Amino acid sequence: MALFYLLPVYVLVITGLKSFAEVDLATMWKLPSGLHFDNFIAAWDALRPNLRNSVVMSVPAALLSSLLGSLNGYVLSKWRFRGANLIFVLFLFGMFIPYQSILIPLVLFLQRIHLYGSLNGLVLTHVVYGIPITTLIFRNYYATIPTDVLEAARIDGAGILRTYWHIILQVSAPAFAVVLIWQFTSIWNEFLFAIILTRPDQWPVTVALNNLAGSEIVQWNVQMAGALLAALPTLLVYIFLGRFFLRGLMAGALKG
């Protein structure tokens, strides 16, 4: 199974390393004659501004949507108010709204607040669209924090915000790792909002990659190298944040 899934990756990598002359459907499974790293240089030169756009867009969008999800999850799991369940269900509905169905009102709205065409508009869209899933993950994670601990903090004199800051946030690293990886990956890879909402000079790498192909002939080797470059950051984020998948941050709070 794993091999089957890795087949496209294999083709991606070997094609990225071939010279243009070697790229042919007939020889697509064959290894390249030599390592042609110039494909990567060409792709890098073409995609550099777009990679920058992607970073500038994905990092704040992932961080903001995670932070908001964390706050929402905290309130919805630990400071339950009248109608909290209803609000949570409404949040969840947000996950099931297809992107396509809201495109027109979204564009009109962004035009109205003068963010249409800019990266900021795209950031805002991703933050809002991310809130349901981040809220869900954080709420479920915070539900495992014993209420006793929060009550102890309440008696010790911490209010809703100080409890969040001193207790909740301090034990949230595993949840943040999950949510940040998820959000960063999906925002980075997202295409539809990106192409609709941004001007060409603001294009993230996903859109630019599509346009790298040109119109007459497709330089498959450069295209594949570009795709690898575009996928690299999500891999790095996973490796970096994966270290925070620590289990048992709550260990020791309760009886042994």
Add this chain to the structure above:
Amino acid sequence: MRVAGIAFEEVSKVFPDGTEAVRELDLQINDGEFMVFVGPSGCGKTTALRMVAGLEEITRGDIRIGDRVVSDVPPKDRDVAMVFQNYALYPHMSVYDNMAFALKLRKEPKSEIDRRVKKAAKILGLDELLGRKPKALSGGQRQRVAMGRAIVREPQAFLMDEPLSNLDAKLRVQMRTEIAKIQSDLGVTTIYVTHDQTEAMTMGDRVAVLRKGLLQQVDTPESLYEHPVNLFVGGFIGSPAMNVVEAGLARSNGGLVAEFGSHRLDIDSEVLGARPGLRAFEGKRVILGIRPEDMEDATLTPDAPQARRLSAVVDLREALGSEVLVYLQLDVPQVITEDIKELAADTNAEEVPEEPAERSVLVARLDPRTRAKKGEPIELLVETKRLHFFDPATGLGIYGDGSSPS
């Protein structure tokens, strides 16, 4: 330390689902007193405690701490510290920071925080562990940290919610003494919730027995033991629990005699003097309570009077070294009342059958010199002065003329 009493003034708690957890609780806890709330699970003791802490809203009535009504005061301004059943330590903080947290939030000067934490650590023997995280501590050490967190606050009152129930038996006994000592040294008013009657009896200055949200009786451990207001309290306090049989009271040469099955126990004038209410039950049925420790092997007492003897067959013998528990079959029907059902449900004893059994099982706590053997008959001497009597209709103890405790 500013010490203050706590008063419950007709406090009721009704949960949104309609459960009445606490009903019109009226109770005055004195300055520096160690008050234990005890009762079976679901009796409302924890809810009452959480209302003092401010974690539970009060439906009706008022709670005072000192001379201040705190019913609408948020928890942090009530100046009370709580020790939770699960300890509820902050997992990411060191022992030191766990204890210092409340003081830091109050912006106490660093030197003062340090002084108080070090002092509490010393009292609790945590000096060596201040840098550790809770997960690196044993259960007993975590319990101490939870205590320390309360002590450093120097609050007007300690609230403890079954703090020892998660420790093993040996540690529990040790911590019991330790907590009682710390409390009396600091002189802080304390409410201590437990379902363990031994903890209640050994630790409390006074003990409040609750049942289904209603305060049954509040008194010193000795008085609860000697003058239980009803069958429930009588059965709850004391271990092993009081034996109960249904008996008829008949007149016999000026005094009364309790008859059950083929057994007769004299109730002499001394008992009648202390419980004048018994006269009204002449010719009627009563529930007779005999504590296991008020029976003795009759052969160990020379010329034990016939009128205070019980004969039975030994069912089981448990030697505990300093004493022997003997389970006896008695040819009288088992007594089943609401109180007894409730007590049995709490101790997870075998199911109480709907139909009373033909025979009762009694427990006697005898001197280790007894020669009682399984399956053999035994003669027991009953300390009739210490018998308890309850009205079968109401379950109330029979004391003065109005069937109320004297």
